[in-house]
Amino acid sequence: MNHLQATIGNLIFTRTPTALMILARSGNNTAIFASVHAATAIGGTIGGILLSIWGGFQRRIHGLLLGTILTFTSAIAFGLSNSTPLWLITTFFAALFWPIIGSSEQSIWLAKIPSQIQGRVFAARFLMTQMPVLIALGVTGILADRVFEPAMMLGGSLAPLLGGLFGTGLGSGMAVQYTLFAIFGVILGLSGYAVHQLRDIETILPDADLEVISK
16 A cells, blocks of 8 residues: 555655646746646645644545545646646645555554564565655656647647547547546545554554554
């Protein structure tokens, strides 16, 4: 779950593909691009503040799965948007849920992994979740240049089907690609609730500290 989430997240939230989509659809307006990234930063900051006040879900898995669903739902709305106000609103809400996803996931790992091996486990986990960044940068560029952008130009294969939602021309193909991966992210979050071993992981796996005490 964590690795798939990281891969899909990097496919749409990695800065370069997102930047190219915004710039292409805004006529290379750097002020709009900067405003969108500022909204992202504000959303993440406010999300962190709200989380520190609230404390998050008692069952951390809800923070991970529900946060994933809401973040990628906001990303779908972002991909479907083609105006600055909508970009600002949707990217704000996408980032708003990042802190609860990260903190919930980290809390589960910390609770279930024995402290004496946490360093090794977290190092391996970091490597495995960061590798998709490199994959994302390569895959998104190839898909955009060779598949989605040509398909969404006037006369392209996808323009008659999706042109009404995304428009046609520069950036439309990247918007389709962005939205498609965001849909996969929502499906990933929903599927987490369908898998008993993941949905109930906090009760299935004993806390590491309690297991040590019982021994």
